[in-house]
Amino acid sequence: MCQICFSSESVRLGGASRCVGTVELKHQGEWRPAIDYDLRKAAVLCKHLDCGSAVSAVIRPKSSPADVLGISSDCFQSGSTQSECAAPNASNYTLDLICSDLLVQPIIQASSIDGVSEAQEQGLTVSRHSNFTISCSIQPQYPGGSFQLTFNSTNTAYSYTQPAVNHSAHFLFPAAVPAHQGNYSCVYHIYVFSHNFTAESHLLPVTVSEFVSLVGGPSRCAGTLELKHLGVWRPMDSSDWTIKAASVICEHLDCGSAISVEWREDSTEKSVWKIQDGCIESGSAIKECLQLWLSSFSLYLTCSDSVRLLNGSSLCSGRLEVKSNQSWSSVCEADFDQQDAEVVCRELGCGPPSVLQGTLYGEVEAPVWSKEFQCGGHESALLDCRSSGSARNSCSPGKAVGLTCSEPHDLRLVGGASRCAGSLELKLGDWRPVEASEWILGKAAVICEHLHCGSLDYVEARNESLLRSVWRLKPDCVQSGCALRECVTSEYSLMIMNFTCSDLLVQPNIHASSMDGVFEAQQQGLQVSSRSNFTISCSIQPQYPGGSFQLTFTSSNTAYSYTQPAVNHSAHFLFPAAVPAHQGNYSCVYHIYVFSHNFSSESRQLSVAVSPPAAPTVHTITGVILLLILLIVITALYFCWKASREQTLSRKDTDVVYYNYSDHGEGGSAEDESRQGGEEDLKEAHLKSN
CATH class of the missing domain: 3.10.250.10 (SRCR-like domain)
Structure with missing residues (x-):
């Protein structure tokens, strides 16, 4: 193997840093350029200088010959020392060497409100949701460059990049979460000497702790x-x-x-x-x-484990997000229906869904849930529902699911005679009484309104014999319009609240009857003929014995009322002859004294219209005239018939007299007198008849 033995004081690179420049050897106490180095030999030199590997070795000409040190290749390969292999030589060339570890090592540092940790130490432990910053810096060598912050954990790896400003960069993490837990390092990148160079810091472990x-x-x-x-x-x-x-x-x-x-x-x-x-x-x-x-x-x-509503006006409204694999995703409107919404609202402890519409609570945010939910509506959690097998690649802007669930019906009055009187109880997981502190008459009225029980009649604190678990319902919070469940804290108390609202009574019924028919209050009203009798009846569902009914009347000109005691929970007001003054609006008001207070309840209004006497019409007059003509004709015919009958009778009587006269034949004078007397009698009878 090729070797050369260098002493640490006998070789150097004369350039901008210790890992780049002209190769120089120290010989007999004097530094001189060296020649005859190739890239293979240069790699040994870079390693010796702790400068990594050789990037390039370039022989550059000099303007004039100079004394250099030449290295014999044979000697180099034999394993001799540098001093034994180096010999002075005159040359017009020098060797410029660039090693990979041109740069010094960057420094990594992390800081948070919990302290500051260096890379060489144990690392940084940061509280969950605390801000923390990781800073990268490097000793000034070259201007420019950039820093890459790399992160590695058991589940993921990613990086962020910033330009180096004043040889440093700072990476801010505004809220630490478990996903930030892992090892960080700073990598410095720069382009110099026609090459890209990098330098990496030590690893800095970051641990996110829960507080x-x-x-x-x-x-x-x-x-x-x-x-x-x-x-x-x-x-x-x-x-x-x-x-x-x-x-x-x-x-x-x-x-x-x-x-x-x-x-x-x-x-x-x-x-x-x-x-x-x-x-x-x-x-x-x-x-x-x-x-x-x-x-x-x-x-x-x-x-809730895996669903939440964001950007809504209450805890029961907002843009839906679903959690899976430690990541929250928006849901596409096309992948969600009413039955899915019912499951979500129930899972969040809210009432049934009332609005299901996108764009209400912000645009769709990545990532997006990739499959369609297929809930039956009975599941206890959204992730218990089946989902489609096909994945959706994208979701259009404005098409993220926006959901509004109704507020749960969680308030009631118990122990009273009706739903509008009794001890105030609230359900938040379980039913408990409401503590008496802070509730005064003016603030308590909102409870009756919330229960649709009209206005408040009175409120009082009742002392219990034993300390018990209660809800503390903050009246200022309720009056501000917040949902009741957002205004509740848990307490132990002896004092609970009793409310009595004005709508303690059910609403009375009103109806009217006359010879023209019967009309209910819900209909258009009663139309009664002038001078006809009519009756208005008031009744109420049995709740308390006694009481009275007040029949009130209003018209454009006047207002008055009549009162009768309630008998069998009803009263009947008779009007014997309808006149225009009876025309107007009637209502029944039930009055009763219970719980040491007067209470009343009013029915709907019933309108009564009175018809005036009918004026003669053309048809009526024509009918009367024809009737009179007919009567005259009948009378005339009657007298004509009577006169004709009398004449007939008269002729019969005359025939009889004459017959008698002819039979006797004698006593002419007597017969004449008798005939004359008969004629006079007939005339007299005729005159009488006329």
């Missing part, structure tokens, strides 16, 4: 919340944690959305971390909100 964790649950996204502060792990106190504040923890743990917050009681008091009230909601870092506390209660938090 927040959920322990004792079925997954890493559910359990008792513990936090590491000042080097000590302690549970979190459960007070003052709303589900909205808890969502910060879920996000920090790279879990999905917050689903519920609960209290868990231990047998003894212990040291815990307590969050200052409202500190997290203000945007402060979690560690800035901590103080040491003694408590026997700790917070149990449940986050």
Whole structure:
């Protein structure tokens, strides 16, 4: 094998750095250029100088002959020392050698709020979601160049590149996550001497540590919340944690959305971390909100494992993202339907889906879920659903799934006579009473509105005999329009809230009847003829005994009311003769005194219209005239018939007299008198008849 024995003080490269330049040998105390080096010999020299391998060896002419040292090839190959092989020689040439390790080694350094670590040390341990920076630098040799930050872990490898500014570059990581855990190195790149050169730093290991964790649950996204502060792990106190504040923890743990917050009681008091009230909601870092506390209660938090909604107006709305293989992906609108949405809303602890539409909560963001979901609607989690076998390559802008789930029906009044009276209870995982603190009459009205129970009549605090687990519902948060589940913290208390809302009673019924028919309040109203009787009846579903009905009337000119006691939960108001003054709108108001307060409930309105007496028409007049003419004709015919009948009777009577007269034949004078008397009688009868 070819060898040459160099001493460290007898050879050098006379150039811009120790690994580039003219080869020079020291002979008899004097440095002189060397010649007769080829690339094979130069490789030995680069290695001897700890400059890597030889990149190029170029013989360059000189302007005038100079004393150089020549190396005998035979001597070189024999293994003799350099001093034995070198001999002065006059030459017009020199040898320029470039070795691969032209550059000095870069320096890598990492820093965070947790400290500063050098590459030669153990590395950097950074808290999850803390900012950290990796800096690359190199001793000034050549202007320009660039730094490449390389990363390698068990799962992946990637790199980032920045130009070298003042011989350095800084790579900022705004929020450390487990994917940042691995080995980093700085590689410096520069183009000099017509060649590309690189130099790499030592490896710097970075470890991402959790200072927040959920322990004792079925997954890493559910359990008792513990936090590491000042080097000590302690549970979190459960007070003052709303589900909205808890969502910060879920996000920090790279879990999905917050689903519920609960209290868990231990047998003894212990040291815990307590969050200052409202500190997290203000945007402060979690560690800035901590103080040491003694408590026997700790917070149990449940986050969704693999789905979340982003950029929404509440925890139940936003752009849908799904987590798989430690990565979150948007979902294409074409790959998602109503049954899929039902599964997601149920998984997040929300109500049924109300809006399913893209572009509501931002454009599609990469990566995109590649397969179509095929849920049946009954699954407990989205990733339990079947999916299509074919993969989708892209998703158009504005076509990411935007989902709005309805808020869960999680508020009720119990223990009262109706759904609008009783103790206030809230469901957030389980049903619990609401603590009495902070609720005053003005703020409590929002509860009746939320329950669709009208306005608030009164609210009072009731003292329980035993300390019990309750929800603390913050009234200012509720009044601001936030969803109820975002305004709740867990407490233990003796005082709970009792509400009585104005819509304690069901709505009365109203209907009207007359000789013209029966009309309900839901119809157009009652049309009654003038002077006809009509009745308006009020009734209510049985709830409480007694009470009274007030029939109110309003028209364009007047308003008045009538009152009757409720008999069998009803009352009937009789109007014996309808007149125009009865025309207007009627309603039934039920009044009753219960729970030491007066309550009332009003029916819908019923309109009553009164028809005036009908004016004579042309047809009516014509009918009357014809009737009169007919009556006259009948009367005239009657008298004509009667006169004709009398004349007939008169002729019959005359024939009889004359017949008698002819039979006797004697007593002419007597017969004449008798005939004359008969004629006078007939005349008299005729006059009487006329």
